[in-house]
Amino acid sequence: MTKNKDVINPWVPILLLLFVWQVCSWAGFLNSQFLPSPLALMSEIVDSFANQHLLGDIFASLKRVLIGFTIAAATGVSLGIFAGTNQVARSFISPLAEIFRPIPPIAWIPIAILWFGLGDKPAFFLVFLGAFFPIFTNSMLGALSLEETHRRAAYSLGADKKHFLADILLPASLPHIFAGMKIGLGVSWMAVITAELVGSQSGLGYMIQFNRFLLNTPKVVVGMVVIGAIGFLLNRLMARVEAALVPWKDFKGANHI
Amino acid sequence: MKLEFENVTKNFNGRNGDRPMVVLDGISFGVRESEFFCIVGPSGCGKSTIINLAAGFFRPDQGRVAVNGKEISSPSASRTVVFQEYALFPWKTVFGNIEFGLKCSGIPEEERRQIVYDLAKKVDLEKFLNHYPAELSGGMKQRVAIARSLAVKPEIILMDEPFASLDQQTRDVMQEELLGFMKEFSQTIIFVTHNIEEAIFLGDRVLVLGKRPAHAKALVEVPFSKPRLPQLRNEPVFLALRRDIGGLLRKEAS
Numbered sequence: 001m002t003k004n005k006d007v008i009n010p011w012v013p014i015l016l017l018l019f020v021w022q023v024c025s026w027a028g029f030l031n032s033q034f035l036p037s038p039l040a041l042m043s044e045i046v047d048s049f050a051n052q053h054l055l056g057d058i059f060a061s062l063k064r065v066l067i068g069f070t071i072a073a074a075t076g077v078s079l080g081i082f083a084g085t086n087q088v089a090r091s092f093i094s095p096l097a098e099i100f101r102p103i104p105p106i107a108w109i110p111i112a113i114l115w116f117g118l119g120d121k122p123a124f125f126l127v128f129l130g131a132f133f134p135i136f137t138n139s140m141l142g143a144l145s146l147e148e149t150h151r152r153a154a155y156s157l158g159a160d161k162k163h164f165l166a167d168i169l170l171p172a173s174l175p176h177i178f179a180g181m182k183i184g185l186g187v188s189w190m191a192v193i194t195a196e197l198v199g200s201q202s203g204l205g206y207m208i209q210f211n212r213f214l215l216n217t218p219k220v221v222v223g224m225v226v227i228g229a230i231g232f233l234l235n236r237l238m239a240r241v242e243a244a245l246v247p248w249k250d251f252k253g254a255n256h257i
Numbered sequence: 258m259k260l261e262f263e264n265v266t267k268n269f270n271g272r273n274g275d276r277p278m279v280v281l282d283g284i285s286f287g288v289r290e291s292e293f294f295c296i297v298g299p300s301g302c303g304k305s306t307i308i309n310l311a312a313g314f315f316r317p318d319q320g321r322v323a324v325n326g327k328e329i330s331s332p333s334a335s336r337t338v339v340f341q342e343y344a345l346f347p348w349k350t351v352f353g354n355i356e357f358g359l360k361c362s363g364i365p366e367e368e369r370r371q372i373v374y375d376l377a378k379k380v381d382l383e384k385f386l387n388h389y390p391a392e393l394s395g396g397m398k399q400r401v402a403i404a405r406s407l408a409v410k411p412e413i414i415l416m417d418e419p420f421a422s423l424d425q426q427t428r429d430v431m432q433e434e435l436l437g438f439m440k441e442f443s444q445t446i447i448f449v450t451h452n453i454e455e456a457i458f459l460g461d462r463v464l465v466l467g468k469r470p471a472h473a474k475a476l477v478e479v480p481f482s483k484p485r486l487p488q489l490r491n492e493p494v495f496l497a498l499r500r501d502i503g504g505l506l507r508k509e510a511s
Contacts, residue, residue, distance in 0.1 A: 149344035156312050157358035158334030158409060167357060171348035248347050248389045 036218045041225060044218045053207070058226065060202040061192050064120060065234075068127025069188045076135030076184070077177055081169065083136075084143020094140075101133040105191040113199045123195040123203070130191035131184035138180025142173025175249050178242040185238055189231045258287035258326075259445045260311060260413060265320035267306055280306045282470035283320065288445060295456035296449045298466030299506060304449040306471070308417040311447060312338050324413065334358055337406035341418040343398045345390040351377065351401050352386040358409035376404040379438050396427040403435070407442060416448040420455065432458055433487055440484065453502050458490060465505050474505050
């Protein structure tokens, strides 16, 4: 019944890294042309927010992730649960998933641009591709992890298909579904940056690429830092949602009752 | 007869190429209305298979399993099951677990709440309605499972070694509690166990099974009236009956 608490506050290692980095910059170990110091970055970030481009780029990237990820979650969870409960569907879909999954989103860029042109659409597509497979696979494992006694208990209590799905199969799969969504959201965030590096006129990926051409290294690093920070926050957000929707998960061995 | 097994045979497929394993070999017995019917037999003799057939999880290979004269074809809320490993839904609270069957039978929310609350009170869990199963002890979990199986007002409750994972003290208390609150209910109960004392203490009749393939060794009328008090366990007649059934089973084991 112990909760999984972090032993160390997550901000401690982050602040420590920034501190060491700053000290190295002061001591002259780091060439500011190649890697600006944290304090210099801070003023760059303030400046980037002030001239309003950064906020717009953040929203552009977040919007693409939100849409692509939502589509991936909806299709991934439904197909995954379906494949997990239906052996014919599973043996049909699994080989296809196994073939498409190893192709990284970046390899899809030429095709995505060919099919969807530039702008939001290829980014939606790449985000979807990145998020779909972990969500699909984990949802399928979730449905397969349903214990036989739980299935039997449900049916002997009079469950029909609807109640079985909503009250038994779906909640039993939720811990796995969330594992998939956490991975999927992380991959989504990487995929959107990738998409924007090449096929877009806005977003954090575009901002990095743009500043690279201007040889503005500090702004490139600002883009990277913001990407890291938002990825970190997205993961935390997902953990919050999970804690709210899977409250029984924190109990030891809760899936073997 | 409430529930009837007529010449029931059940095989399970062996691993690739092995001959199918005969688990039940032409077993017959009948359970009366409102009877507490215990089945006792050595571990692995196929007792659980009887529960699974009666619940409708399996179909017999030969013979017939019938309730009220009608052959069983699938699971139904008129025959609920209490499992050894509790099988509570870990994602539902105590309330949600007891409520689930009522929800499935379409009972309105207000009425469900009332039924769950009344049952929880009977099994002494009304303070734990918002707890998750993982927060409960083994005995409490099994009380939830019993309340859950009673909530839908089944005709028959099938109990598959429900107290086997509990320690001796908790098991004795649970047996006494079970007899206590079953007084208020008229369900027919089929109770499977490997514990002879448990079978005699609880049962109106005890079916003694032999080793696999399970076959009926004896059908014993238990001569004690109900309510039964804990000290019955030490009465000479009780101990003698226990010894007799033990003898039957020991012969079987050697």
